[in-house]
Amino acid sequence: MKNIDKNDSYRIEKALLIYVASGQTPTEWFTQNPPKPVIQMMPIYNIEVSRDVIRERIRKRTSAMLEMGLIDEVCFLEHKYSRLPNAMRSIGIVEVLDFLDGKVEKGAMSELISIHTAQLAKRQQTFNKTQFDDIISAPS
Numbered sequence: 001m002k003n004i005d006k007n008d009s010y011r012i013e014k015a016l017l018i019y020v021a022s023g024q025t026p027t028e029w030f031t032q033n034p035p036k037p038v039i040q041m042m043p044i045y046n047i048e049v050s051r052d053v054i055r056e057r058i059r060k061r062t063s064a065m066l067e068m069g070l071i072d073e074v075c076f077l078e079h080k081y082s083r084l085p086n087a088m089r090s091i092g093i094v095e096v097l098d099f100l101d102g103k104v105e106k107g108a109m110s111e112l113i114s115i116h117t118a119q120l121a122k123r124q125q126t127f128n129k130t131q132f133d134d135i136i137s138a139p140s
Contacts (some may be wrong), residue, residue, distance in 0.1 A: 009137045046128060052119075053140070058117045062092075062110055071096055091116045 004011045016024045074096040081088065083097065094114050099109040128135070 044132050044135045046135050049140045059114045061115045
């Protein structure tokens with residue numbers, strides 16, 4: 001329990017459930033019952049999509065999100081949770097908050113959301129290429 005923050009109600013509850021059900025601490029229980037993979041290694045497929053196509057899809061998705069009320073949603077989230085939770089530093093939220101603070105115009109906000117999303121997509125592609133062996137790639 002010393003490794004669980006006193007405000008982490010989720011982990012405290014899980015630890016208590018393990019103790020009540022088994023009579024063991026979570027450390028003891030997991031030592032005797034290590035997690036087993038649910039599935040064996042399966043082939044990893046990568047559908048290659050050109051960066052131009054990805055950028056266009058991101059641009060369209062960003063536009064759709066703004067039309068569907070992204071700015072209002074971010075206002076609601078900020079009012080309800082403040083800017084402190086890590087989730088409030090997500091792509092899209094940061095840019096909208098900058099817009100609301102008057103740091104960027106609406107068009108620049110939309111462009112920044114698209115740019116930052118495309119950068120994330122590139123990092124994800126790079127990660128997948130470098131972390132997994134025997135990836136099966138196919139063009140879209």
